[in-house]
Amino acid sequence: MRIGELAKxxxxxxxxxxxxxxxxxxxxxxxRPNGYRSYSAEAEALLLVVTSAQQAGFSLDxxxxxxxxxxxxxxxxxxxAAMKRKVEEIAALEQQLAQRKAQLVAVIDGIENRPDGLDCxxxxxxVLALLRT
Amino acid sequence: MRIGELAKxxxxxxxxxxxxxxxxxxxxxxxRPNGYRSYSAEAEALLLVVTSAQQAGFSLDxxxxxxxxxxxxxxxxxxxAAMKRKVEEIAALEQQLAQRKAQLVAVIDGIENRPDGLDCxxxxxxVLALLRT
DNA sequence: CATAACGTTCAAGCGAGGTTGAAGGTCAAC
DNA sequence: GTTGACCTTCAACCTCGCTTGAACGTTATG
Numbered sequence: 132m133r134i135g136e137l138a139k140x141x142x143x144x145x146x147x148x149x150x151x152x153x154x155x156x157x158x159x160x161x162x163r164p165n166g167y168r169s170y171s172a173e174a175e176a177l178l179l180v181v182t183s184a185q186q187a188g189f190s191l192d193x194x195x196x197x198x199x200x201x202x203x204x205x206x207x208x209x210x211x212a213a214m215k216r217k218v219e220e221i222a223a224l225e226q227q228l229a230q231r232k233a234q235l236v237a238v239i240d241g242i243e244n245r246p247d248g249l250d251c252x253x254x255x256x257x258v259l260a261l262l263r264t
Numbered sequence: 265m266r267i268g269e270l271a272k273x274x275x276x277x278x279x280x281x282x283x284x285x286x287x288x289x290x291x292x293x294x295x296r297p298n299g300y301r302s303y304s305a306e307a308e309a310l311l312l313v314v315t316s317a318q319q320a321g322f323s324l325d326x327x328x329x330x331x332x333x334x335x336x337x338x339x340x341x342x343x344x345a346a347m348k349r350k351v352e353e354i355a356a357l358e359q360q361l362a363q364r365k366a367q368l369v370a371v372i373d374g375i376e377n378r379p380d381g382l383d384c385x386x387x388x389x390x391v392l393a394l395l396r397t
Numbered sequence: 398c399a400t401a402a403c404g405t406t407c408a409a410g411c412g413a414g415g416t417t418g419a420a421g422g423t424c425a426a427c
Numbered sequence: 428g429t430t431g432a433c434c435t436t437c438a439a440c441c442t443c444g445c446t447t448g449a450a451c452g453t454t455a456t457g
Contacts, residue, residue: 133433133434134433134434135432135433135434144415144416145433145434146415146416146417147414147415147416149435149436150414150415150416154414165422165423165424165434165435166422166423166434166435166436167423167433167434167435168434168435176388176389183367185414186360186364187364187367187368188364190413190414191413191414192413205384205388207375210375211372211375211376214368214371214372215372217368218365218368218369218372221361221364221365221368222365224361225358225361225362225365227319228354228357228358228361229358231319231320231321231354232351232354232355232358234316234320235320235347235350235351235354236351238347239344239347239348239351242340242343242344243344251338255309255338256309259309259312259313266403266404267403267404268402268403268404277445277446278404279445279446279447280444280445280446282405282406283444283445283446287444298404298405298452298453298454299404299405299452299453300403300404300405300453301404301405318444323443323444324443324444325443
């Protein structure tokens, strides 16, 4: 498989795939006699791992340390440990998101249900005070 | 209040505050005769709005469009609409996060409970297949 | 009066995650 | 035998959200 087809199959751009290679995420890539990159079906799976890991919140740097180094195969323990840590991080993020959403909703409510007799500036102070808590 | 004190009160660095000003987030800032910036207490509230909005997932560009332009005051409708959109976005993000977490947990489980008689490479394929669904 | 702790501007740099472009090689089809 | 699609490298550029540094002015304190 040449890079164009791999790109289509993964939904990535060729430049992005080359970028991942140059970032050390794909290991050494086979070449045809003409210099073209040649990918096996495994490459598609590997790219799926990379993009999934990215979506799961791993930086490329983190991903690189999780991928099999050379021909050494996966290192299950470290991998599992990293994923468990990431699950924790995601749980923390979920909490933060929920809090942000709650704050936004509180601000919206604070604006829409402004107490009678409170002018806009004072209401702004009231609403901001809610955020600090 | 000079920039240093504002920085301490908000927990931001002076450079960051100047950066926000140069990004058009703070409007025109008063100056003392010596050229030093002079901030009112409102500035602290404004910076709180900026950083809160950032934490809520607004980019600085988005924040700029939400802040009162000139001396025109807040535009409640647009503001509330933007916040409601952001709440939707956050809800979507929450779903994605939940899905990512579920995938990670599935992968962890796939590794830890590898079926007997399946070698590592085949198990990797099995686990990756789960991710595609 | 010296010195340290502030403040100023402006330009440059960083880190992440890529994209874009120039200059060129390869290959299949017409 | 020439178009056009695809591939190569390498360097430069981009966006975001800042930080850092150089060169310089101001103010409070001993």
